[in-house]
Amino acid sequence: MEGCRLGAACDFSRGMTMGGKEELLERLKKAEGHWVSGEMLSGKMSITRTAVWKYICKLRDEGYEIKSAPRKGYLLHRIPDRLLPREVRSGLGTKAFGQGEIIHFSETDSTNSRAKELAGQGIPEGTIVLAERQTGGRGRRGRSWFSPDGSGLYVSLILRPEVVPAEAPMITLMTAVAVCDALVPYLPLPPRVKWPNDILAGGRKIAGILTEISTEPDAIDYVVVGLGLNVNVPARQFPKGIRDKATSILVETGKTHSRAAILRSFLENLERSYALFREGRVPLVLDRWRSYAGISRQCVRVDQVGRVLTGEIQDIDEDGSLLLRDERGHLHHIVSGDVYYL
Amino acid sequence: MEGCRLGAACDFSRGMTMGGKEELLERLKKAEGHWVSGEMLSGKMSITRTAVWKYICKLRDEGYEIKSAPRKGYLLHRIPDRLLPREVRSGLGTKAFGQGEIIHFSETDSTNSRAKELAGQGIPEGTIVLAERQTGGRGRRGRSWFSPDGSGLYVSLILRPEVVPAEAPMITLMTAVAVCDALVPYLPLPPRVKWPNDILAGGRKIAGILTEISTEPDAIDYVVVGLGLNVNVPARQFPKGIRDKATSILVETGKTHSRAAILRSFLENLERSYALFREGRVPLVLDRWRSYAGISRQCVRVDQVGRVLTGEIQDIDEDGSLLLRDERGHLHHIVSGDVYYL
Numbered sequence: 001m002e003g004c005r006l007g008a009a010c011d012f013s014r015g016m017t018m019g020g021k022e023e024l025l026e027r028l029k030k031a032e033g034h035w036v037s038g039e040m041l042s043g044k045m046s047i048t049r050t051a052v053w054k055y056i057c058k059l060r061d062e063g064y065e066i067k068s069a070p071r072k073g074y075l076l077h078r079i080p081d082r083l084l085p086r087e088v089r090s091g092l093g094t095k096a097f098g099q100g101e102i103i104h105f106s107e108t109d110s111t112n113s114r115a116k117e118l119a120g121q122g123i124p125e126g127t128i129v130l131a132e133r134q135t136g137g138r139g140r141r142g143r144s145w146f147s148p149d150g151s152g153l154y155v156s157l158i159l160r161p162e163v164v165p166a167e168a169p170m171i172t173l174m175t176a177v178a179v180c181d182a183l184v185p186y187l188p189l190p191p192r193v194k195w196p197n198d199i200l201a202g203g204r205k206i207a208g209i210l211t212e213i214s215t216e217p218d219a220i221d222y223v224v225v226g227l228g229l230n231v232n233v234p235a236r237q238f239p240k241g242i243r244d245k246a247t248s249i250l251v252e253t254g255k256t257h258s259r260a261a262i263l264r265s266f267l268e269n270l271e272r273s274y275a276l277f278r279e280g281r282v283p284l285v286l287d288r289w290r291s292y293a294g295i296s297r298q299c300v301r302v303d304q305v306g307r308v309l310t311g312e313i314q315d316i317d318e319d320g321s322l323l324l325r326d327e328r329g330h331l332h333h334i335v336s337g338d339v340y341y342l
Numbered sequence: 343m344e345g346c347r348l349g350a351a352c353d354f355s356r357g358m359t360m361g362g363k364e365e366l367l368e369r370l371k372k373a374e375g376h377w378v379s380g381e382m383l384s385g386k387m388s389i390t391r392t393a394v395w396k397y398i399c400k401l402r403d404e405g406y407e408i409k410s411a412p413r414k415g416y417l418l419h420r421i422p423d424r425l426l427p428r429e430v431r432s433g434l435g436t437k438a439f440g441q442g443e444i445i446h447f448s449e450t451d452s453t454n455s456r457a458k459e460l461a462g463q464g465i466p467e468g469t470i471v472l473a474e475r476q477t478g479g480r481g482r483r484g485r486s487w488f489s490p491d492g493s494g495l496y497v498s499l500i501l502r503p504e505v506v507p508a509e510a511p512m513i514t515l516m517t518a519v520a521v522c523d524a525l526v527p528y529l530p531l532p533p534r535v536k537w538p539n540d541i542l543a544g545g546r547k548i549a550g551i552l553t554e555i556s557t558e559p560d561a562i563d564y565v566v567v568g569l570g571l572n573v574n575v576p577a578r579q580f581p582k583g584i585r586d587k588a589t590s591i592l593v594e595t596g597k598t599h600s601r602a603a604i605l606r607s608f609l610e611n612l613e614r615s616y617a618l619f620r621e622g623r624v625p626l627v628l629d630r631w632r633s634y635a636g637i638s639r640q641c642v643r644v645d646q647v648g649r650v651l652t653g654e655i656q657d658i659d660e661d662g663s664l665l666l667r668d669e670r671g672h673l674h675h676i677v678s679g680d681v682y683y684l
Contacts, residue, residue: 166508215555217662221554
């Protein structure tokens with residue numbers, strides 16, 4: 001394995017032969033909260049007791065809480081709530097997404113920016129970039145995304161679909177469906193999608209999607225799909241300007257949740273939606289999107305560059321655009337704009 | 343002015359206050375092949391005779407052939423055939439294209455790659471990147487473009503049109519029109535466009551266009567339009583594999599031509615086409631494209647991913663796609679593929 005090409009704050013991992021540290025961690029996990037003696041670890045792993053102790057130190061540095069006691073040995077007390085590649089991959093039920101490279105940053109400006117750099121170097125589909133914290137988290141059209149340390153999910157996925165650019169809006173919709181699927185088990189009420197790229201819970205924004213594409217006019221080179229999801233962000237932590245518009249799973253449920261588990265569910269659902277999309281079964285994806293949207297007959301205002309439309313949402317089109325009927329009965333096919341519910 | 347961010351082989355220039363070297367060059371040019379005395383230069387420019395001589399040395403280093411003789415002074419004998427920013431800009435009749443930054447490389451892998459890097463950093467529309475030689479010149483879909491030193495035009499332009507990605511194919515067509523417009527005065531017969539991105543002279547490829555787009559699903563961030571044009575490439579210099587398919591202005595006319603002059607004409611024509619495109623006057627651009635294509639009723643084979651079509655070209659559509667009628671009379675709307683004349 002090469003070292004990380006991405007600077008100091010990066011933890012780079014891919015599926016590989018298990019090192020001593022990984023094996024030791026697996027053994028502690030398998031003990032499920034029971035003590036494991038240093039002697040036994042040393043014997044099974046054919047390493048010295050000092051080597052065992054060194055690995056324990058390294059794991060503690062990574063945030064694993066490991067108790068030690070004379071004559072008892074070691075006990076894994078708590079796995080850190082960090083999106084470490086090995087924790088994300090552990091139990092991940094996908095074929096490709098997250099099974100290749102997982103790049104993890106303690107901090108970066110934007111996971112989408114990092115993923116675009118990697119994609120431009122030819123890194124394959126399914127690679128994911130994670131950060132505990134974004135210093136320049138981005139939303140659509142250069143807007144910002146509040147990305148506090150350790151309490152959100154900031155993940156970007158590299159895709160290389162063999163489609164023309166006009167089909168790209170479907171990727172945002174398909175991702176929105178996967179986010180909703182992943183959120184359903186956690187929320188008291190089903191989440192709702194807001195065209196084109198927002199996910200709402202209780203009427204407030206809980207997640208946003210940023211799709212960025214590098215393409216020739218007739219063939220996509222790569223797509224980076226970014227997700228920002230507020231998981232364990234307390235209400236008081238949101239900046240004043242967005243406090244009444246933003247929410248998190250914590251706010252909605254009063255409990256904190258494992259970001260790695262939600263991420264795995266998101267990746268599994270997205271891989272399924274993506275397979276449907278690539279097989280040309282777009283109507284199935286759209287039907288799922290509609291079920292989360294409940295859009296029919298909703299009155300909205302749509303702000304576009306240079307004009308504002310108001311009307312009733314009719315449906316979503318095969319190409320992912322919004323169909324809006326204005327007050328005079330004219331039907332508009334909306335490819336681009338910001339929607340506000342009236 | 344900042345220094346160049348792009349490495350050693352780069353010559354970075356923007357419109358700025360004229361330095362002593364620039365002023366001296368202007369004065370030599372204005373003398374139009376006559377001698378200019380060092381004393382006069384020194385007096386008019388209010389610098390020492392030694393300073394004049396130092397600027398002369400610098401200009402010679404850049405490839406300007408400047409004669410000197412006792413009591414006569416200096417004479418500009420020959421301007422180097424390099425695409426130096428000042429030579430490109432001299433007499434350039436555009437409003438924006440090439441009037442801001444011109445970045446010139448003696449050598450780079452691909453001017454499109456460099457332009458994409460710059461565009462990603464927010465560099466404005468109209469900026470151009472030039473190279474005397476490309477070590478990894480690229481065509482559509484990762485194909486290569488033969489880019490020998492000093493005999494071709496390898497230029498990339500940054501655009502930021504406020505359009506949706508589906509309109510991007512028009513940018514390739516509009517560029518093809520500008521290339522043809524620029525070539526007409528040089529070629530014995532009008533050039534011909536081959537959908538989507540090739541320009542032919544005498545049935546052989548003389549130029550190719552590579553359009554690369556960075557976009558969100560509903561809004562383009564930037565477009566880089568790259569042109570590779572064979573200007574002064576001798577027939578024998580083309581590699582064996584492409585010798586019977588490639589040509590140059592030199593091959594077609596038996597004469598060498600100023601690359602800077604052709605580049606200026608290309609930029610001027612492209613700026614005009616681009617203005618039409620942005621004003622929504624696409625049919626005007628398409629009409630010009632058709633006039634260079636002579637496509638109607640042409641029998642072709644179209645290779646697409648996963649299938650091959652044969653038929654007769656009917657027209658080009660408003661969105662830049664090709665309309666083909668197959669042997670059974672079915673009309674195909676072709677967005678992507680390689681066309682071969684039958």
